[in-house]
Amino acid sequence: MRNKGKMLGALLAAVVVAGFAVSAAAGAHQADPGITKTSITVGGTFPLTGVASAYKTIPAAENAYFAYVNAHGGVNGRKIKFDVLDDAYNPAQTVPLTQQLVEQDKVFAILGSLGTAPGLSTWGYLNDHKVPQVFLATGDSYWGYCQKQVCLGSKHPYTIGWQPDYPAEGRMYGKYIAKNMPNAKIGILFQNDAFGKNYIAGLVQGLGGTSQICDKEGFAATDTTVTQQVLTLKGKGCDTFFIVATPGQAIAGLVTATKIGWSPATFLANVSNIRPFLLVAAQNGASLDGVISSSYLAQMDKTSLAGPKLGRSIIQQYAPALLSDWDLGDSNLEYGMAVASTFVSALKSAGKNLTRASLETALHNMNIKNNPFVYPGMTIKTSAKDGFPLEQLIMTKWSGGAGGEMQPLGKLQTVGH
Amino acid sequence: MTRPPLSALVAGAIAAAVIALLPFAISDYHQALFAQVAVFFIAILGLNILVGYSGQISIGHGAFMAIGGYTTAILSRDHHTNLVLTMLVAFVLCFVCGLLLGLPALRLSGVYLALATFALAVSVPQLPLKFDKFLGGSGGVQSAKTVSHTWLYGVSWLTAAILFVLGWLILRGRVGRAFRAVRDSEVAAVSSGIQLPIYKTLAFGISAAYAGVAGSLFVLGTNGFAQPNEFQVILSLQILVGAAVAGLGSLWGILVGAAFVGLLPTISKDVPVVGSAHGQDVVFGLLVVLVMLLLPQGFAGFLGAVKRFRTRPDTP
């Protein structure tokens, strides 16, 4: 054992020396990792399996979009390669997989990785290594605020989110209810974690207080039934149903409400506003007419719009297996397109001499008005001070019964962050 | 088990030398990967002391890893405690928790103990969600400091070596003899004057303490981020599977068990079919079943069989 201790000492010393040598060698290199004259390699972790695997079509769509861009010459002559790894929504897997992407596969940036906890588990590491963590697929506020201010011990300038954050969305519904339904008694069904609580915080802010909230019933992310909670909300006399859940429990909540003969006004967090899942709820007996949610994406069924038209043709050509999902209105696909397209725009404005630093500059100077996949009229905008790319939402309302869809409600709103 | 045979010492020395020299040959990334093997090594070692030596089963050691991991993350977050010191605290805290669990376990055995410990594995990761002010909820707990891959590799393996020697010392002495007596026959153990409650709870305490240290290192390996999803039931199952592959009741196969659990998912990625999505789960499960069917004593049993074969060349 003593021998081993000595060896370890020698070893540590040797590693320090080796480390100097490596960093000296690194200084001689010109391009950042993952960049060659003809290619850009980026990577991301997604739950391809497990509880959150409903979102696995996002990276599929992103890859389809990159294939389309590559077929049209790439970005400044470089083709984009996107490595997608499965972390099953488990941070203990996100960390080694992200290290693999950075150290083994030498990616230029981490793109679109999904989930708050997986994001938090890797942002320290990525910022330490100055690897851009771009467009995290989660609506937490960390990603926008913490570029300039200290969060959990340090600043995270290399991290940026994409979609409008949860509190902003909750606040929008709160304001809507306070204005249009002043007598509503809101019963909240929420995932009992940071995601659910952020939403509620926004809702309370928008309402201007908690007096309209008649009850809150939480469920654990691993729960698969929410029957008891929905029964309790009905039993307490609530007449407005506010669902903060991912698709599995959102379906269960919608169906259960109808089955127990409760017909409240219903609000649905937009993470679950995904048409194929809502159709399943309808098939199982949920009545969806009048359900209110929101969106930041172009209406997929409006084929007259440029985005949905282009998106469908890209899926048809590069990911034909997903075409039926697209036609059903799986908005995760369009989400993936929108994110990928934003990324391509940022790469373009980062210029021919692409580096991590130039990408960061581009990411904080976005002013994109022509992303075809977001809701018409939206601007994707950031500045040195503002790290939230999307800050607008359109409210939507379901009509057309069991085969219907979400229709815009009112006008595009700026919701801030 | 009075004195290890020469062949075992030589094999151990070779393994130690390879582990000590490995960082020179591999990349930074692979150091982190092999550090995970050390984490599993410690956890499997601890579980083996409980299951293999004292004959009590646990399907819940992931719970102790969670306690150890959260201890490290929280102490670092709130008090900027030295990380090595947090490992010591995790060791002591989990030792106490293990003793506490060992008490009700005195009344349980076999499948009942399996169920109770399984319950523990399921329940503990839910607690941070309930007590989220202190335990961070689903947002997890981030330590104030993180460590480099080389630090992680060095400290993990050094800890593993220390705990291995400690375990070996415990098991070769009076305590170890008592454990084995309890395992082989409780009635005989009692009649030869062994205090059953003391030794059975002690085994739980020691093995939980090992799991706690493994948990600390596990969390340091996830950039110091402790979060409930990291400690799902599957983690407990992995440790148990690793212990079975290593061979219960022997210390000499643990490295193989740890490598099996720690490396298989990663290295199988590049193998066709197996490397396709979930092929590795299939192989993992299949191997466990096969090992139990064909090599019920695990890798250590295989080594023993080879040795017997060599020392008695006249028997086929």
Place this chain on the structure above:
Amino acid sequence: MAARLLSGVARPVNGLLLAAAIFLLIGSLKSEIFAQQTVAGVAQGAVYGSLALALVLIYRATEVINFAQGELAMATTYIAYQLIQWGVSYWLAFFLTLAIAFVIGFGTQVLVIRPVMHKSVIAVVIVTVGLFVLIDGLVLWKWGGDLKFMPAPFGQTVYHWGGVAISRQDIGTILLSIVTVVLLWALFQFTKVGLGMRAAALRPAAARLVGVRVDWMLAIGWGLAALLGAVAGLMTEANQFILQPSLMQAVLLYAFAAAVLGGLESPAGAVVGGVLLGIFLNLIGQYVHFITAPLRLPFAFAVLLAVLLVKPSGLFGERRVRKV
């Protein structure tokens, strides 16, 4: 088994059950929401009971717990899904799946459990843990991890009785559980195979002497357990409206608690334990505010541990000299 089914319910427990029933009845008459929660709890608990019964069957036959029982149930539900995808009607797929499940359970016992059965409890437990991982991997390999959907077996009709809503789905789940239990009871009671299985479980050596093929009886026991699991899996899918690989993980845990609550040796206890647990969890969620969602599982297991420590044989188990 018939005698055990009835006599297993010892007198003090009868009193306890009666008290529970009266409590539930009064509560239901006093409060609509109480009644509603109870009804939903019964439907939920019937599923826990079915899977708990599967665990008990195996425990009585081989004195082990099959940790892969839930994953097996999930896998068989995927088989039903596949059959339906191929155009088979729901109910034909349902019964085909039960048959397939029986074969899988039977084969599992013969191929992987029998060889390790006599070694140690720990060895068998580890094999079932290996099966857990293996089955999970196979399902993910074949069908992937995304959400799948199956037709609703009982339609969407909902009945309303005095403010309490009961869906056909709930009624169907409860009836199906009752029918399975009764059929199983009849099998044990009135058939030669059933007699052989009882003998093999209770006195294997004696049974062997009178010509019972104990090994085959144990395998049939595993087959029946897998079949019960398939029923539980299919009903869980119907209650949750979605099929995913994690389908049975929470249900299995509740089934463990239910089986221990009722007594690992008692089939009737498993079913009653499941129903009681289903009701109990719903009422707790409704009335006890400290026990929020994350505490549900820990709470179920506090119950499990308490039962193990206070009355290890469960509510319905007979007192045994043997230490658990």
